[in-house]
Amino acid sequence: MSAIILILQLILAVIMLPLYILYYLGIWGLVLKKIFPFFMAKLTVTYNKVMEEKKRNLFSNMSDFAGTSKELRLLEIGCGTGANFKFYPIGCRVTCLDINPNFQKFLNKSQAESDHLKFDNFLVASAENMTPVADASMDVVVCTLLTCSVPNTPGILKEVKRVLRPGGAFYFLEHVASTDESGWISFFQKVLNPTWKLIFDGCSIRRTTWKDLEDxxxxxxNLRHIYAPTPMKLINPHIIGYAVK
Known part of the structure; x- marks a missing residue:
């Protein structure tokens, strides 16, 4: 089976050779940085429609983690277009962080539509190195559809624990590798993953993020494996839940 997967990966690489050349020349990365926010703005509308109930349930107890000031301090890493804002509790203070500054235009629109929230900063920084965020300064950190595109998940979680106050919570919703290694979803994830990562700005469909959370x-x-009802079957395997520092 592994030989078949390798052959199919090579065939795809040959088909996509011009894109690989652009990537190694550094051109494709620059193009993606500009166009990816437009793609995500469209994708998140569809994703929120099919995941709305699951997101509402996930964030339903978020207010329980407000600190002594009773004003929930929330950091969203990989905030993208602000697709999660409508699910956050009224009055919480939101700091947004993303490595791609080109999301700013879409983020501004979402912020204007979310007058139930108070917005602090938009920080352009990596989730693995959130130096602008002070130690123990957040009640809640949120991360959705991010760890797929960041190679160093343990580094992200180390930073999350640093910026969370004791007793604070980390909420996550991520697509991951299929746990059924003998199934068709796992097979096609393995075949398509190298090319998928190239096209979708480093996004991997083979992440085992649940293991990093356990470690x-x-x-x-509190972690559950679910199958999200998304149109793209390859990203249907998800994990959802929250962890407490």
Whole structure:
């Protein structure tokens, strides 16, 4: 089976050779940085429609983690277009962080439509190195559809634990590798992953993020594997939940 997967990967690489050349010349990365926010703005509308109930349930207890000031301080990493804003509790203070500054235009629109929230900063930084965010300064950190495109998930989780106050919570919703290694979804994930990562700005459909969360040693981990009803079957395997520092 592994030989078949390798052959199919090579065939795809030959078909996509011009794109690989542009990538190694550094041109494709620059193009993606500009156009990816437009793609995500369209995708997140569809994704929110099919995932609305799951997102509402996930964030339903978020207010329980407000600190002594009773004003929930929330950091969203990989905030993108602001697709999660409508699910956040009224009055919480939101800091947005993304490595791609080209999301700013879409983020501004979402912020204008979310007058139930208070917005602080938009920080352009990597999730693995959030130096602008102070230690223990956040009650809640949110991360959705991010770890697929960041190679160093343990580095992200280390930073999340740093910026969370003791007793704060980390909420996550991520597509991951299929746990059924003998199934067709797993097979096609393996075949398509190298080319998929190239096209979708480093996004991997073979991440085992749940293992990184288990290894991060949060004081409490509430994690479920689900199959999201998205049109793209390759990203249907998801994990959802929250962890407490």
């Amino acid at each position: 991060a040693k949060f004081s409490e981990l």
